[in-house]
Amino acid sequence: MSGAVLAAQGMRKSYQSGDRRIEVLRGVDLAVGAGESVSIRGESGSGKSTLLNLLAGLDAPDGGTLAWGGEPAQANRRAGFLGIVFQSFYLIPEIDALANVLMAARMVKAPGAAERARAKELIARVGLAERATHLPAQLSGGERQRVAVARALMNSPKLLLADEPTGNLDEHTGDAVVELLLGLCRETQTALVLVTHNTAYAAKTGRQLFLRDGALS
Amino acid sequence: MPWYIYLAFKQLFPSGRFPFFTAISVLGVTLGVAVLIIVTSVMGGFGYEIRRMIVETEGEIDVKATGYLSDPKDVLAQITAIPGVAAATPYVKSVVGVQANGRPAYPIFRGVEVSTIESVANLSRFTNPRGALANLDDDGVVVSSQLATSLGVRVGDKIEVYSPLLIEKLKNDEVFFPREFRVVGELYIGHQQLDSSTIYGTLRAAQELYGLGRSVHGIYVRVKPGIDEHGVVAQLNATLPRATTRAYSWMESWADFLWVLNLEKSINFFLLLFIVIIAAFSVMSSLLISVVRKTREIGLLGALGARPRDVALCFCAQAFIIGLTGTAIGVGVGFGVLAIRNDLVHGIARLMQRQDTLRQFYQFSDLPSHTLTSDLVLTVVAAIFVSTLAGLLPAWRAARLKPVEALRSE
Numbered sequence A: 001m002s003g004a005v006l007a008a009q010g011m012r013k014s015y016q017s018g019d020r021r022i023e024v025l026r027g028v029d030l031a032v033g034a035g036e037s038v039s040i041r042g043e044s045g046s047g048k049s050t051l052l053n054l055l056a057g058l059d060a061p062d063g064g065t066l067a068w069g070g071e072p073a074q075a076n077r078r079a080g081f082l083g084i085v086f087q088s089f090y091l092i093p094e095i096d097a098l099a100n101v102l103m104a105a106r107m108v109k110a111p112g113a114a115e116r117a118r119a120k121e122l123i124a125r126v127g128l129a130e131r132a133t134h135l136p137a138q139l140s141g142g143e144r145q146r147v148a149v150a151r152a153l154m155n156s157p158k159l160l161l162a163d164e165p166t167g168n169l170d171e172h173t174g175d176a177v178v179e180l181l182l183g184l185c186r187e188t189q190t191a192l193v194l195v196t197h198n199t200a201y202a203a204k205t206g207r208q209l210f211l212r213d214g215a216l217s
Numbered sequence B: 001m002p003w004y005i006y007l008a009f010k011q012l013f014p015s016g017r018f019p020f021f022t023a024i025s026v027l028g029v030t031l032g033v034a035v036l037i038i039v040t041s042v043m044g045g046f047g048y049e050i051r052r053m054i055v056e057t058e059g060e061i062d063v064k065a066t067g068y069l070s071d072p073k074d075v076l077a078q079i080t081a082i083p084g085v086a087a088a089t090p091y092v093k094s095v096v097g098v099q100a101n102g103r104p105a106y107p108i109f110r111g112v113e114v115s116t117i118e119s120v121a122n123l124s125r126f127t128n129p130r131g132a133l134a135n136l137d138d139d140g141v142v143v144s145s146q147l148a149t150s151l152g153v154r155v156g157d158k159i160e161v162y163s164p165l166l167i168e169k170l171k172n173d174e175v176f177f178p179r180e181f182r183v184v185g186e187l188y189i190g191h192q193q194l195d196s197s198t199i200y201g202t203l204r205a206a207q208e209l210y211g212l213g214r215s216v217h218g219i220y221v222r223v224k225p226g227i228d229e230h231g232v233v234a235q236l237n238a239t240l241p242r243a244t245t246r247a248y249s250w251m252e253s254w255a256d257f258l259w260v261l262n263l264e265k266s267i268n269f270f271l272l273l274f275i276v277i278i279a280a281f282s283v284m285s286s287l288l289i290s291v292v293r294k295t296r297e298i299g300l301l302g303a304l305g306a307r308p309r310d311v312a313l314c315f316c317a318q319a320f321i322i323g324l325t326g327t328a329i330g331v332g333v334g335f336g337v338l339a340i341r342n343d344l345v346h347g348i349a350r351l352m353q354r355q356d357t358l359r360q361f362y363q364f365s366d367l368p369s370h371t372l373t374s375d376l377v378l379t380v381v382a383a384i385f386v387s388t389l390a391g392l393l394p395a396w397r398a399a400r401l402k403p404v405e406a407l408r409s410e
Ligand SMILES: Nc1ncnc2c1ncn2[C@@H]1O[C@H](COP(=O)(O)OP(=O)(O)OP(=O)(O)O)[C@@H](O)[C@H]1O
Pocket: A015, A016, A017, A022, A024, A042, A043, A044, A045, A046, A047, A048, A049, A050, A051
């Protein structure tokens, strides 16, 4: 697909464990258009996280090509191009919620007034205006994940990758976070790849895929 | 501010607090720097006092004659004509043999002009009785304290002095008698090097001992306060005839001794630097622990787009900030302790009931201190440099972490 935000072709990845070689991905093709939302489901250990890390450029594939916005994926483009939300929230414990959101902007350049305003706006958008100056330790799991969502959106990415963002949350909180993710991506025309076990969440995305035997279907 | 500097600050001082780990790391550097400053300053103080003693007993400049100056009056006039010269006095200086109570010694006999010596050297401050030198006649001598002790003489005793001239007479089968002098005073300057074996007599007595006539060996020069002696030395050497005289600053005359003094200080500096190095090891180990503890966050930084180089800089910056903070506090503590050093020393002496011992055995009843800017700069730079080095290993470990594996770690 030309003009795709994300275009992956023939992505392969295997791990050596002991004297056995586990082929986790055996040629995954995936193209995601601007503003499109895609869900990926699969059994535990099927390679969803592995795939997402490859798509994010965090890990090198054994084979295949990866393009972001029509151009070859390169690590130095990542901060400006895509946002990632993990199952664990990985907030930096020493700085408050707002500063955690701003951290994404700092990776690109020293934040100015515009970035600060955007971070405040995002914090408000995920419903944490009151909690902006709280340290991660002072936030609940759901609140932390919402900070992580705001952080992923900080640099106005074209693509958001979410790896079981509700995995550590109770059902009610998880629902809220997924609603938030989908809503924000729709609003900002951000493409979304959502890895989840939950059929109900998957149903809310534009396209539902399964990862099985190392390939998407 | 780049993110890694920002994060370095936040990790060391989260929301303005001064956490335990940071405090311990900083404290190590602080101690090292404070001790370095105190010791180099006190040693510098001893050096400074010794300089004062040398200058007060010999003047800042020694115009030495190659051989001897047969007409010191002319040269004296030339010297005192130079602006910056406060006073000048001729001297004769050579080795003699001395005997008293059947004990021999071979001290240096310094013949000085009694009328002018005090304008160059404040020797009377160091004599017992005071002013013994000013009242010296041609048959009297002032003996340095250690020499007096080893000869077993006191004020009022007689000593016999043999000069090399007598050997000449002996060769010619002439009868000779040693010259007899009366000890009129003892000289106690308070420094081993200066007190060990010197006899002060009048210029005329010394000239007679050596058969010099009116000649002298050289001229001590005192520089006006605030004038750089090296400039005057250069001027003297330009003015005076090169064939007969050469001017040396006290530093040049005492170069060997000063070198040893400096060596002592350097050795001390390097030994004490080990406190900072050990502190740096504690900085390193706590930063290494921090890297392990924050593995997932480091992985996250990578996921957010941080380059390994910047992650490394984040940890190097932490080591640098610890070094900088520790050094800054250490400089403050060092100077603080120096400011109250005498109260401390006297307090300890009083506690141990040893005030008199202190006064007796130390050359100075107060602890001297003189901080050289060069020592201070060296201490500060070395401490910050060593601390920053300590950040390299943790930084390398952090930079090597692969984001995916770091995020996966439990
Ligand atoms: N670094 C690694 N070394 C060896 N094997 C690995 C490594 N990372 C992943 N694997 C293996 O690859 C397979 C896929 O792992 P992955 O984490 O992608 O699964 P997943 O689909 O995300 O599972 P889950 O739903 O439980 O999160 C698993 O069998 C796992 O054991």
